[in-house]
Amino acid sequence: MDCKYIQNNLVQYTENELSVDKIDGIKEHLDSCKECSDLFREISLTYDILGDKEEIEPKAFFAESVLSKMLREEELQLTESSVFDNLFSKYFKEIAYSALTFIVLLTIVFYLSEGTFIFSSLSDSDFLTSDNISSLFFE
């Protein structure tokens, strides 16, 4: 077993997850190699801390602070939705009238420009003769 193999299996060795043969081989190597045995020592000391994490206590009045935070969030949601409702009801009629007026104006402009376009293209192409005009309407 070389140093690389040992170092790749130190955690498994610490956790006793290896076969008896491998454990014996690693033990033998660690007894004769200072670099690996120092590494093993540090890693096992560090690894031993796992699960020893200190417990912390909740802050004073934790439950009350959760309830008041929840209440604040609910109030904020209510305020936001009522502000939106107010704005919507206040400006709804004006927005609706403006939109309707805009659509009507847009339709008029569109039809006017279409008519101008038809007549201008007819006159440009010398088709605006009395015969052509009558054929346009009476054909």
Add this chain to the structure above:
Amino acid sequence: MPKEEIEIISGILNNDKEAFKRFIEQHQKFVINVCYKFVNNADDANDIAQEVFIEVFRTINKFRNESKISTWLYRISVNRSINFLRDNKKYRETERYSVDPGIISNFSSDSDNTADAGYINKERKLILDKAIDSLPEKQKTVFILNKNEALSSKEISEVLGLSVKSVESLIARAKTNLQKILIEYYK
């Protein structure tokens, strides 16, 4: 589930804030400490735990009586803590861990017999927390639940909604990666 717990849950379902307060008081220490194991900061753990309980209140109707409350609380606490870490990645890396680089070279075979043993142990904890924190997210999650919370692979699979096989594979990969990181530190 104990009768008292069923009463509390049905109270919360009926929007009873008093029942919810009792629920918080029963589980606050558990939730805060699960969060703490992920974020390593007491203030942050308290803040996240507040969010956990608010989510509990809002989603209590989704809680199925056949699963354990602890499993459900674990799930919300883990998700909230991971989201917190994602959102505060920069702060996490720069503020929470400040391992004295010199201390690593001071680890010697007799260091535990000196007056500095407590300090060195504290630094070891920091190194370990930092190493765990640098694991990929899923590996880190299963590793913390397995090693710090002492949950079995089956319990972790229920909390995270993964198969037992996936959990075992993640734990094995986490150990291998943690070993590499620790060897880099101490070499």
